[in-house]
Amino acid sequence: xxxxxxxxxxxxxxxxxxxxxxxxxxxxxxxxxxxxxxxxxxxxxxxxxxxxxxxxxxxxxxxxxxxxxxxxxxxxxxxxxxxxxxxxxxxxxxxxxxxxxxxxxxxxxxxxxxxxxxxxxxxxxxxxxxxxxxxxxxxxxxxxxxxxxxxxxxxxxxxxxxxxxxxxxxxxxxxxxxxxxxxxxxxxxxxxxxxxxxxxxxxxxxxxxxxxxxxxxxxxxxxxxxxxxxxxxxxxxxxxxxxxxxxxxxxxxxxxxxxxxxxxxxxxxxxxxxxxxxxxxxxxxxxxxxxxxxxxxxxxxxxxxxxxxxxxxxxxxxxxxxxxxxxxxxxxxxxxxxxxxxxxxxxxxxxxxxxxxxxxxxxxxxxxxxxxxxxxxxxxxxxxxxxxxxxxxxxxxxxxxxxxxxxxxxxxxxxxxxxxxxxxxxxxxxxxxxxxxxxxxxxxxxxxxxxxxxxxxxxxx
Amino acid sequence: xxxxxxxxxxxxxxxxxxxxxxxxxxxxxxxxxxxxxxxxxxxxxxxxxxxxxxxxxxxxxxxxxxxxxxxxxxxxxxxxxxxxxxxxxxxxxxxxxxxxxxxxxxxxxxxxxxxxxxxxxxxxxxxxxxxxxxxxxxxxxxxxxxxxxxxxxxxxxxxxxxxxxxxxxxxxxxxxxxxxxxxxxxxxxxxxxxxxxxxxxxxxxxxxxxxxxxxxxxxxxxxxxxxxxxxxxxxxxxxxxxxxxxxxxxxxxxxxxxxxxxxxxxxxxxxxxxxxxxxxxxxxxxxxxxxxxxxxxxxxxxxxxxxxxxxxxxxxxxxxxxxxxxxxxxxxxxxxxxxxxxxxxxxxxxxxxxxxxxxxxxxxxxxxxxxxxxxxxxxxxxxxxxxxxxxxxxxxxxxxxxxxxxxxxxxxxxxxxxxxxxxxxxxxxxxxxxxxxxxxxxxxxxxxxxxxxxxxxxxxx
Numbered sequence: 001x002x003x004x005x006x007x008x009x010x011x012x013x014x015x016x017x018x019x020x021x022x023x024x025x026x027x028x029x030x031x032x033x034x035x036x037x038x039x040x041x042x043x044x045x046x047x048x049x050x051x052x053x054x055x056x057x058x059x060x061x062x063x064x065x066x067x068x069x070x071x072x073x074x075x076x077x078x079x080x081x082x083x084x085x086x087x088x089x090x091x092x093x094x095x096x097x098x099x100x101x102x103x104x105x106x107x108x109x110x111x112x113x114x115x116x117x118x119x120x121x122x123x124x125x126x127x128x129x130x131x132x133x134x135x136x137x138x139x140x141x142x143x144x145x146x147x148x149x150x151x152x153x154x155x156x157x158x159x160x161x162x163x164x165x166x167x168x169x170x171x172x173x174x175x176x177x178x179x180x181x182x183x184x185x186x187x188x189x190x191x192x193x194x195x196x197x198x199x200x201x202x203x204x205x206x207x208x209x210x211x212x213x214x215x216x217x218x219x220x221x222x223x224x225x226x227x228x229x230x231x232x233x234x235x236x237x238x239x240x241x242x243x244x245x246x247x248x249x250x251x252x253x254x255x256x257x258x259x260x261x262x263x264x265x266x267x268x269x270x271x272x273x274x275x276x277x278x279x280x281x282x283x284x285x286x287x288x289x290x291x292x293x294x295x296x297x298x299x300x301x302x303x304x305x306x307x308x309x310x311x312x313x314x315x316x317x318x319x320x321x322x323x324x325x326x327x328x329x330x331x332x333x334x335x336x337x338x339x340x341x342x343x344x345x346x347x348x349x350x351x352x353x354x355x356x357x358x359x360x361x362x363x364x365x366x367x368x369x370x371x372x373x374x375x376x377x378x379x380x381x382x383x384x385x386x387x388x389x390x391x392x393x394x395x396x397x398x399x400x401x402x403x404x405x406x407x408x409x410x411x412x413x414x415x416x417x418x419x420x421x422x423x424x425x426x427x428x429x430x431x432x433x434x435x436x437x438x439x440x441x442x443x444x445x446x447x448x449x450x451x452x453x454x455x456x457x458x459x460x461x
Numbered sequence: 462x463x464x465x466x467x468x469x470x471x472x473x474x475x476x477x478x479x480x481x482x483x484x485x486x487x488x489x490x491x492x493x494x495x496x497x498x499x500x501x502x503x504x505x506x507x508x509x510x511x512x513x514x515x516x517x518x519x520x521x522x523x524x525x526x527x528x529x530x531x532x533x534x535x536x537x538x539x540x541x542x543x544x545x546x547x548x549x550x551x552x553x554x555x556x557x558x559x560x561x562x563x564x565x566x567x568x569x570x571x572x573x574x575x576x577x578x579x580x581x582x583x584x585x586x587x588x589x590x591x592x593x594x595x596x597x598x599x600x601x602x603x604x605x606x607x608x609x610x611x612x613x614x615x616x617x618x619x620x621x622x623x624x625x626x627x628x629x630x631x632x633x634x635x636x637x638x639x640x641x642x643x644x645x646x647x648x649x650x651x652x653x654x655x656x657x658x659x660x661x662x663x664x665x666x667x668x669x670x671x672x673x674x675x676x677x678x679x680x681x682x683x684x685x686x687x688x689x690x691x692x693x694x695x696x697x698x699x700x701x702x703x704x705x706x707x708x709x710x711x712x713x714x715x716x717x718x719x720x721x722x723x724x725x726x727x728x729x730x731x732x733x734x735x736x737x738x739x740x741x742x743x744x745x746x747x748x749x750x751x752x753x754x755x756x757x758x759x760x761x762x763x764x765x766x767x768x769x770x771x772x773x774x775x776x777x778x779x780x781x782x783x784x785x786x787x788x789x790x791x792x793x794x795x796x797x798x799x800x801x802x803x804x805x806x807x808x809x810x811x812x813x814x815x816x817x818x819x820x821x822x823x824x825x826x827x828x829x830x831x832x833x834x835x836x837x838x839x840x841x842x843x844x845x846x847x848x849x850x851x852x853x854x855x856x857x858x859x860x861x862x863x864x865x866x867x868x869x870x871x872x873x874x875x876x877x878x879x880x881x882x883x884x885x886x887x888x889x890x891x892x893x894x895x896x897x898x899x900x901x902x903x904x905x906x907x908x909x910x911x912x913x914x915x916x917x918x919x920x921x922x
Binding site for chain 2: 017023046048052055056058169172173175178179180181182183199200201203204205206207219236237238239240241242259260262263264266267270271273274275277278279280284285286288289290291293294297298300301302304305308309311312313315316319322323326327329330331332333334336337338341342344345346347348349352353356357358359360362363366367369370371372373374375377378381382385386389441445449
């Protein structure tokens with residue numbers, strides 16, 4: 001077993017969340033209904049940590065907490081609260097607190113907050129915004145879900161392409177609406193097409209008379225507002241982007257995406273793939289109750305009842321063989337389960353490689369061939385072990401050989417299935433992480449039982 | 462099945478890699494040994510895309526490519542090439558090209574390049590660096606692998622805490638060693654302790670006479686050079702950091718970590734978890750050959766032979782029962798495999814929640830209870846289906862009930878194992894993603910066979 005890559009796990013874990021001491025103080029304040037004490041404890045705490053704490057409270061406790069603290073919930077905290085409990089929190093917030101919080105938020109955070117709301121609630125929040133912010137949010141909402149247009153913020157710092165460093169700095173000093181965080185000044189032509197960008201570092205280190213167009217970055221890349229957010233995150237990671245201009249269908253600048261949002265998307269996409277591979281809804285949260293949890297997991301369990309029944313059907317064809325040699329019943333899961341592991345291994349590598357674009361049309365043939373050979377090699381290796389074990393433990397080399405030969409067949413099927421199933425799903429535009437596992441283990445189970453019992457009927461009986 | 466979250470999958474995939482047209486031109490140039498044509502095709506291509514292409518070539522093809530192109534490999538391309546093929550590329554690079562490439566790189570990229578090299582090769586590269594860069598790299602290497610100290614770059618932009626905006630801008634305009642990308646000016650006291658930082662946006666939008674200390678950011682956070690890199694990535698994502706100062710054991714500033722590096726670490730950590738859950742070495746790459754692939758996967762397959770033998774042992778205890786009622790052999794995998802799915806579901810949620818610190822000592826008890834109840838609920842649900850199916854399909858409600866009762870027991874074991882095993886491994890400082898799967902499926906297999914065959918012996922025989 002490999003040790004966790006974590007020199008100081010305990011201390012460092014604590015560093016990024018509320019200390020037990022603070023938590024105790026919060027709990028005391030809730031018990032005593034002491035709002036002032038609560039404010040005092042949470043005053044120096046980062047919004048992200050307050051949001052985490054709110055998520056971890058039990059629902060009744062959360063209500064008590066909000067009774068005391070809801071007046072202090074601002075835009076920063078609200079945008080950090082996970083979707084799973086956000087509706088609950090919003091419902092309990094006084095109207096004016098919610099309106100104030102929303103006014104503080106960047107347009108992308110407002111979009112994230114309201115995109116899943118019903119129309120009346122959406123309207124109530126939009127009404128609290130300034131005219132220009134409302135227009136920006138409404139424009140974002142016209143783009144598809146999970147698109148760059150939903151992820152972008154509309155607050156963008158631009159400069160005409162003919163400006164100098166000095167003009168730009170003077171302009172920035174005059175403006176008071178600048179976003180909290182920005183990393184580039186985007187050069188636009190008179191029709192608002194972005195033509196390049198200048199990093200703030202370059203702007204600061206260049207003399208006033210220098211023209212902006214002489215210090216733009218080489219690698220300039222715009223993103224279409226219709227682009228899928230997963231692709232956006234991929235591009236940020238691949239090209240080390242910090243922020244990127246977003247353009248509409250006419251190549252006009254409509255917003256900017258910053259790397260912190262791209263990082264959050266990357267994190268979510270990974271979580272989705274991870275959970276989907278394990279046949280768990282990506283809607284599942286640690287804060288869900290038992291009923292909700294059971295409901296999310298049941299569908300795939302029922303699917304498995306059906307696929308397992310197919311295996312049962314295969315086995316039942318060999319009842320006569322099993323009746324003659326009952327030990328076969330004990331041995332048959334070995335072939336099936338080892339095939340299942342191999343299929344999962346091959347599958348995980350393929351799903352991951354599809355996600356990172358390392359597995360493409362160009363090398364698919366080579367990867368399939370590689371899997372075939374690797375499956376064959378491991379099948380033979382396992383077959384040798386099984387033949388020897390059969391002879392030494394069961395005292396019957398023939399059973400060992402039958403196990404081994406079935407294993408070779410199943411390892412090849414597993415390796416092939418593990419790569420061909422996700423490739424096919426991907427080609428069909430379906431998410432390979434979602435249902436590949438069921439296909440592949442059904443294949444390896446059925447093949448495992450069939451090959452072993454079939455060979456056994458032929459060779460041993 | 463859910464459709465891929467990707468409105469324009471095909472076109473957008475292409476956007477972030479070399480076009481087929483470019484690839485064809487590259488292949489033609491390689492075939493014709495035409496270095497100039499190669500340079501011309503690749504001239505406008507991003508370093509990251511060139512690196513991807515190099516990774517995807519077969520080894521002999523890669524050698525041909527490097528014969529023609531190695532003179533053009535610069536620091537940008539070199540730092541983008543994946544570890545799996547990097548050694549191969551470096552070996553083929555002319556000494557002076559390598560030296561020149563390394564001199565262009567930021568100190569963190571040099572550390573990443575040489576940290577796994579043998580001492581003589583390391584020395585050769587260090588010798589190519591300027592004195593100050595060499596010292597920086599050597600200092601980084603004194604920190605543990607996977608620590609913040611290895612991830613940081615030593616090129617930091619600092620200002621004395623008493624400076625004004627004007628003084629800082631004048632300073633930046635004079636310096637010619639500034640890093641390519643920087644996002645903050647870090648305020649340090651005379652002993653080089655960081656005391657705050659100012660975003661470049663604030664610096665640009667403030668008037669010259671303003672004191673830096675009046676425009677520092679509220680949320681200022683330093684990172685210990687010994688901190689685990691996974692924790693660093695977590696903190697960047699959680700607190701929306703863009704860059705963060707790194708300090709040594711005496712709280713002195715030694716470097717800075719930027720979000721693009723944190724994003725890359727987050728991506729790697731996810732990949733590791735994803736592959737480890739599927740029992741694949743995180744060293745595996747799409748470019749590996751069949752022998753290497755087989756070698757990486759065999760160990761867990763052999764482990765599975767042993768654990769599956771334990772199940773075989775359980776089944777063999779019931780040979781007498783199976784001999785009397787052979788249909789049990791066909792039905793028993795249903796209970797075991799559905800338990801395996803449920804265990805994997807519970808496990809994936811727990812492993813993920815441990816990674817995101819959503820599952821902590823504070824809520825572990827509640828989550829375990831939740832899993833217990835969810836397992837019980839689903840067990841009962843599946844039992845009802847099985848009892849009915851047993852009656853309707855097999856014409857024997859008693860077999861259906863035995864299946865159902867065994868299923869309830871196994872669902873509870875699966876749900877409990879899925880959360881308790883990773884919690885225990887985590888507590889022991891081991892990586893819960895790595896070996897939990899084996900423990901849990903061994904539990905669900907053994908319990909599945911035991912409960913079903915045991916109950917069947919008792920009720921049906």
